Amino acid sequence: MATDPSKRPGPEQVAIFLMSIGEGPAAEVLKHMGPKEVQKIGTAMASLERVSRTDIDYVLKRFSETAMEHTSLGIGAEDYVRSVLNSALGEDKASGLIDRILLGRNSKGLEALKWLDPRAIAEMIRHEHPQIVAIVLSHLDADQAAETLSYLPDRMQSDIVLRIATLDGVQPAALHELDEILERQLSGKNTAKSSMVGGVKTAADILNFMDASQSTNVMSGVTQVDEDLGERIQELMFVFESLVDVDDRGIQTLLREISTDSLVLALKGADDALKDKIFKNMSKRAAEMLREDLEAKGPVRLSDVEGAQKEILAVARRLSESGDIVLGGAGGEQMV
Known part of the structure; x- marks a missing residue:
């Protein structure tokens, strides 16, 4: 019995679409996706079986309908995004999300790090200032950041988590310094103005993905420096x-x-x-x-x-x- 095309998971539908448009166009589309998205879609492509003409027609039709809903309106898009999200979520909740969206759009160097092995990232940043390391880890997904942190020297780990937990915003000078590092290492660049990254929740998320013994050692170091901050991180872990x-x-x-x-x-x-x-x-x-x-x-x-x-x-x-x-x-x- 044929599978209802609309019941296929999202990655499978994307895989069918990309395989339908040809290798060249599909490669161009994948260039604009993150590593986890590419992995999901690649897995879906490899496991696709019995793709019917009905499946292809459904996916192409859905793409056409979705594309028709979009226009070329893009003037003042950044201000529009800020205005809409501030209205919907309030300034406090929206600020971090807005900066991550707009930073992610322009930060090719930081996004490139997400494609690297955590050990390679650790080797790249281990000799940089701990504040720079904290900013880099704050931009990675929690599991990748946790593994990267585990490859850094033990003496650095508590200090870096402290810096992540107390990050309240990244000044242009700090981002410029980060930009120069990534430009040297990855030939990337960063044109974002500023970003709200880090914080207690980010530190807790990273520690949650670390090995239990490593996490305990890091938290011990954090608590010795700032007991109140250690308790706040612990509550969120x-x-x-x-x-x-x-x-x-x-x-x-x-x-x-x-x-x-x-x-x-x-x-x-x-x-x-x-x-x-x-x-x-x-x-x-x-x-x-x-x-x-x-x-x-x-x-x-x-x-x-x-x-x-x-x-x-x-x-x-x-x-x-x-x-x-x-x-x-x-x-x-x-x-x-």
């Missing part, structure tokens, strides 16, 4: 929803250490996947009682929910430090 990645035995251990009242309050703000994880690790009767308590609780203040979640996370971290449970996540230590 493992959030309440991350409990869904803890194994069943760990959840059962955690449940023995927390009160029912705290659990009910915390779960009021949890998604279904985490609730199901909790229910699954309780007796049938206990799970039924918890469901009844949740339904009977009624509306609660968000601050109370967040407080209960932080209380449970504190218990989870204590159990993790004592080795009783293993917190999940991309950087979790491998078990043998």
Whole structure:
């Protein structure tokens, strides 16, 4: 039975389109995509089977309809993007997103780094000023940045994470310095005015992708320099929803250490996947009682929910430090 073309995943539809327009045009299109997009589409191309005429017609028609919706209006596009996103999200939320969009459009050197192996990136930047290293890592995806950081000398890692966490914006002079480095190394250039990069969340994301022992060492160094900042990073490294990645035995251990009242309050703000994880690790009767308590609780203040979640996370971290449970996540230590 033929597959409905509209049900094919996005990468497969793109792969069909590119294979339909020929090798030359397809190569030109791929030049404008990021490494992860190219990898997804390349994988889809390699695995395509039984592409029918109906599939091709559907994809080409969809492309034609989408192209017709666009015009050549481009005058003042940068100001328009800023205005629309500021109106939609507010200046605080939109500022970082705007700068990343506009910077990404013009920063060929920084984008080129995303195609490199993390070890190669580390070799390229290891002798640069730590502030430059922090800016570079802030522009990479968290997993790539984490691996790159792991290849840098141990003595540098805590300092770099501190700088990432405290980055509040990049001045033109700093970007100019970065531009010169990348121009020498990659023959790239950077014409962006400024960018909002880094911050506590960026530092936490990078640490989440590091090996557990490396992450612990880095956090120890950060906390020695700035205890408050270390706590803020720690809070974002493992959030309440991350409990869904803890194994069943760990959840059962955690449940023995927390009160029912705290659990009910915390779960009021949890998604279904985490609730199901909790229910699954309780007796049938206990799970039924918890469901009844949740339904009977009624509306609660968000601050109370967040407080209960932080209380449970504190218990989870204590159990993790004592080795009783293993917190999940991309950087979790491998078990043998």
